[in-house]
Amino acid sequence: MSSLTESTAWSGTSSDPADEQFGDIVERADLESADAYDAVLVGEPYDGAVISRPGAAEGPSAIREALATVKTHHFDAGAVESVADLGDVEVPAGSVAEVQDAIRSVTETVHELDALPVFLGGDNSVTVPNVAPLLEDASVGVLNVDAHLDVREVRDGPTSGTPYRQLGEAGLDAYACIGARHFETSSVYHDYVRENGGTVVTAEEVADDVVAAVDRALSGLGSVDRLYCSVDIDVLDATYCGCSAPTPGGLLPRELFRLVRLVGSDERIAGFELVECAPSLDAQGRTVDAAARTVAHFLSGWSS
Template structure:
């Protein structure tokens, strides 16, 4: 069974005593005390399944570092102040399938607790163990905020491009991809999503009417009991290229921030993840900072 490494010590770098930063409020915890908090960060430093550019294994540490220096105040909802850090899942050696199975032993324990898990990736292959425990006792829909559908067939083993095919085969009830880009997927995978009742909302639909795009994605999930929200940071435009698979024509950060805030307000939300952020490929930390703020915006929307 995988274990969890101790969380880092958090501190806010500002010298202004009036500043309240995530580094001042996030508290290290363990599975015995985590239910004292509203949300918990769980790091997943793994990129062994990436089919493009590696670097996402460094994501959790960089996201924490960026969050630590961010203010906790949102103008509409006030301060975020009940967040804990469980630490990083100790990723075992072995095949991608073996890693998914081992990680699921930990994520299953986290989902059993009365706290919102926020998984800091890591690559998209770990979406499978992040979501699979929810399928055991509920109807579940996934909101995949992503440039890609990630429903490739599993041929020689799972990859970062297969998670939603795997979850469909494990009993996922509904799926919506929001932020998909033209010329970034194959007809066969588009058809697979349609044949399985999924919903695809393109970037153009978001930029034309963001609120309507959110409504269409949520409607596409149907009347499920629980919703899991995944953000692949490659949904941003390629100028934010510190990710596994950057492509042009994506969202701006402010559009992504509004998206996650609106989704987070749904009372069925049962988990959130930020994946595919690859700090070694980043320029001036712009992608890491956008990704960390995405996490913060989700927490501010969820706490309403």
């Protein structure tokens, strides 16, 4: 069984006292005090399941550092408030399956809180323990904001490419992927999604009309009671994307920001995650900055 490490103290960086930043409003908390907040951050520093290049284990600390400097005000929704940081999950040594089980021992408790969990990955394998506790008492759908479908078969053990196959076999009720790229997924995996009633919305469709693309993705999840949103940062175009598998043809940051704000406003939201941000693979901090602002935009949409 894993536990949470104590979070570090947050502070803003602006010399102007009028500049309220996330560093000024995010407070340290533990599981006992977390219910006093609307949303809680949980870091998951693990990248032992990546198929290609590691680096996502450094994501949680880098995203926090970048988020601390982001101002809290959104022009439409006002300021984000009431956010706490619960620290990082202590990730044990072991196989990917063992790590997923250990992380789940923490996420089960986090999901019991009144506060909305916002998980900072880590590679995409952490999606399994982040979502699995929700399957126990409700119909659940996942919106996977991703360049890839991540429904590979589990052969020699789970990987960052298998989370939605694992969750489907565990009882996930609905699945939609938005931001998927042509020529990034094998036909057999697209067929698997279609045969199991899933929805795929491409990056081209997002570029044509973000609102319509989100509506189509959510319509495929219309039958579920609870909705979980996962953002794999590789959904961004390679120009902005320091991650395990960057490719051209992806979303622009402003498209992703609007997308997650729209999704965040759905009343069924039960959790959010941002995965695969790898600071060591980043160029000039572009990806980390985009990841932090994605979290901010989601919280703005959810709290408005």
